Amino acid sequence: MYSAGFDYYRAATLAEAHQLLTAHPGAKLLAGGHSLIPLLKLRLTTAEAVVDIGRVAELRGVSVEGDTIHMGALTTHAEVAISAEVMLRARALADAAGVTGDPQVRNRGTIGGNVAHADPASDLPIALVALKARILASGPGGERAVDAAAFFTGIMSTALGHDEIVTAIVVPCAQRGQGTGRRRPPCT
Ligand SMILES: Cc1cc2nc3c(=O)[nH]c(=O)nc-3n(C[C@H](O)[C@H](O)[C@H](O)COP(=O)(O)OP(=O)(O)OC[C@H]3O[C@@H](n4cnc5c(N)ncnc54)[C@H](O)[C@@H]3O)c2cc1C
Numbered sequence: 001m002y003s004a005g006f007d008y009y010r011a012a013t014l015a016e017a018h019q020l021l022t023a024h025p026g027a028k029l030l031a032g033g034h035s036l037i038p039l040l041k042l043r044l045t046t047a048e049a050v051v052d053i054g055r056v057a058e059l060r061g062v063s064v065e066g067d068t069i070h071m072g073a074l075t076t077h078a079e080v081a082i083s084a085e086v087m088l089r090a091r092a093l094a095d096a097a098g099v100t101g102d103p104q105v106r107n108r109g110t111i112g113g114n115v116a117h118a119d120p121a122s123d124l125p126i127a128l129v130a131l132k133a134r135i136l137a138s139g140p141g142g143e144r145a146v147d148a149a150a151f152f153t154g155i156m157s158t159a160l161g162h163d164e165i166v167t168a169i170v171v172p173c174a175q176r177g178q179g180t181g182r183r184r185p186p187c188t
Contacts, residue, residue: 003040010052014138014167017053021163022140024049031074031113034105056097059112059167062086067187068170073112077101078123080111089169089184096127112166115151118158125152133171139164 009024011017021027027049030036039045053059059074062083069085080086081098089106100106100114100123114124115135128135128148135151139145139161151159160166173187 001041001043003037004043004046006040006047007049009049010054010064011056014053014058017051017056017165018138018140018163020049020051021165024051026058026162027051029053029116030096031110032076032102032108034109035113035117035119053165064089064173064187067173067175069173069187071111071169071171073166073168074110075112077106077109077111078103078115081106086171089173089187090127090131091146091184092127092130093124093133093171096123099123101180110168115169116158116160116166118152118154118156120155126138128169128171135160135166136168136170137154137161137164138167143167145170151184 009020011020028036029058030050030052031054040047056074059072062075062079062085063070063074064085069089071080077097077100081094087094101109111124114122133148134145135148137146137160140163147158153159174184178188
């Protein structure tokens with residue numbers, strides 16, 4: 001089955017992605033495409049325009065920033081699963097990412113797309129809620145952080161505005177003296 005027709009735009013930067021969303025109200029973002037493309041092909045959703053953010057380099061990668069683990073929205077499930085920082089400091093998330101789908105899904109699907117899609121059967125949201133993660137989203141009004149527990153508002157629904165882009169997921173590191181140690185060492 002083929003999707004209904006849509007105009008395709010590729011953003012090179014986050015700023016360009018925002019410009020394209022503004023120029024094409026109602027456009028859908030495309031990251032790894034492992035949830036959006038099936039929905040389009042099954043005609044469970046339609047889009048007049050699709051904005052591909054898959055090559056926006058600034059949205060990719062895992063790093064330790066202060067007392068948080070910072071994962072760009074385009075970081076794939078496979079990259080999360082094998083990240084030494086995530087394995088060491090947020091093991092539940094590495095474990096969840098490592099059993100998400102199959103190798104093809106893990107190599108294309110992104111953490112940002114996973115949380116934005118908010119499938120109740122998804123593996124990552126419960127780990128993110130348990131780890132007290134925050135979802136960073138940028139929009140015309142700037143960037144904001146939403147607690148994972150407040151981000152998921154229902155079945156396939158989130159606190160994300162239609163003109164907002166998930167830029168990163170941040171997981172707080174364990175604090176010294178709060179049951180940490182070898183099992184979940186602090187970041188600093
Ligand atoms: C065969 C198969 C098996 C799977 N099995 C599992 C599984 O076992 N467990 C599991 O958790 N998931 C599973 N998935 C889903 C998979 O994890 C998806 O890749 C993921 O849910 C969506 O990520 P994506 O990058 O592909 O997003 P896309 O498909 O590109 O986008 C999904 C939705 O999120 C929006 N979006 C994407 N990126 C952003 C962003 N940065 N900001 C705002 N909105 C954004 C899109 O507009 C779209 O509405 C499976 C998928 C397939 C096809």
